[in-house]
Amino acid sequence: MSGSPTGAEAEPAVTEAEPVTAVDADADADAAAVAAPPPVLSVRGLSVRFRMRGGAHVAAVTDARFDLAAGECLALVGESGCGKSVLASALLGLLPENAQTAGAALLGDGTDLLTADERTLARTVRGRRVGLVPQSPAAHLTPVRTVRSQLEETLRELTGVRRPALREAGEAAAERAAFPAGHLDRYPHELSGGLAQRAATALALIGDAPLLLADEPTTGLDRELVDRTVDELRRHVGDDRALLMITHDLAAAERIADRVAVMYASRIVEIADAADFFGDPGPRHPYARGLLDALPDREFRPVPGMPPELSALPEGCAFAARCERADEACAVVPVLPAEPSSGAACHHPVAAALEASRA
């Protein structure tokens, strides 16, 4: 490793030095790196802008970067309007017409979700390689058809199962999401919130997609139901799938996430190991820290002020107006360190200060 002073300079050097001729001390590490499967999802420099009437732009997602490995659950947290749902829509190819994207979102097989055309997305990606657990299952389910008929149709589409095996396959699909067989012939409006959520989960699981994307899967559910829903999602991830859960519910994130990404004003401002984030040493980004401190079982103290509008982001760090650590350095946008896989986009991260004062 060279002692390059900045990440920007170090990066090309590393790429050039990489050719597989490496022997000696690094051989073991390299072998391990080769053996490790590619990430299920690799997001690089993902940005989404909306063109508005009058030529204005809304920067909904800026330069997002993260990897998601098989067996891993990443929770993307942030308040409403921070851009996290737009990021989810981008990954599903469901952005509206006036959206412009940049960067890449690569699946394990190299498919770029940002550039794939609608036909590819519809035929080979949605449901098959990316399963969606929707925000409001009631809206996602077709109101005029029973749960059984929706499961069977999805099975026909995604797995090619035909009658007479279809009926049994539908029941098996329901069972995977713990949806009771006795309710299969009901219509969505006849289901409780919890059962509708399970029906939607069962549908999302049918294609055996390696990536599950859950967009606010627990909004409006009771705590017990939240716990049950996220536990089930976690169980379905197992060792060979990955789960990206987008949520404003920090308790749900803490319950099942391996890693946490915090989004603020269109940017991922911190990525951290969940145990470090929720436990010791805690979040490093002042906003992430403020968000945790707002929880009723912590300080129950709001982050002062409100986030900036995505159409009028300030120069420099977007959190500066609310941040007690802000100084002149913060006039420059802080970047999330590319390596290691955790860090904070902040000029004065909190835990670093703690470590420094301890040292």
Place this chain on the structure above:
Amino acid sequence: MLELRSLTAGYDRRDPVVREVSLTVGPGESVGLLGPSGCGKSTLARVAALLHRPDRGEVVIDGEPARGWRHRAPRAQRTAFGVVFQQPRLSADPRLTLTQLIAEPLRATGRGAEAPDRVRDLARTVGLGEDLLTRRPHEVSDGQLQRACLARALVLRPRWLICDEMTAMLDASTTAALVTAVEDYRADSGAGLLAVGHDKVLLERWCDRTVHWDELTRA
């Protein structure tokens, strides 16, 4: 004192979701009512705020029995309550700006002249910036709209606040901000509070005492 006496209420007379429930909130007290969704606690909250007529039982407000429901409630009783619901989009007229939304109860009671001052004060209390006040509901986030709905609930300086899952859709920081705004208002006005919800951690932190729906209905 706000007394709910042996209330039975619901939307189907043969199968009321609220059966013989009694609950008292003392002057200036805050009571959290915990229960799973669909249990009937929201219906009880609507009855308590005089928004839904019970099949049986009585609501007594500071010693005076409720004398009507919804628009039939006498104005003095109706305006004793400020109510905030879970879904701000369902309770906010999409055609109004946030300023008009907050001022609506003042205009409805012929006190429109007070609106500019009250709206300015309340916007500060609930943390809404000036620039947001001229927008309409679809131009703001859920959290911002809920702040406006809370301001509207406070605009007539109610003696009683009823918050039905006020923060269920909101992130941790907005939740803490709204609860802080409610508590600041109560500290200032001495108003009592009935907060209905399913989040035990939240209600126990927020309220003087919490009761579980089961305890009310077992009796």
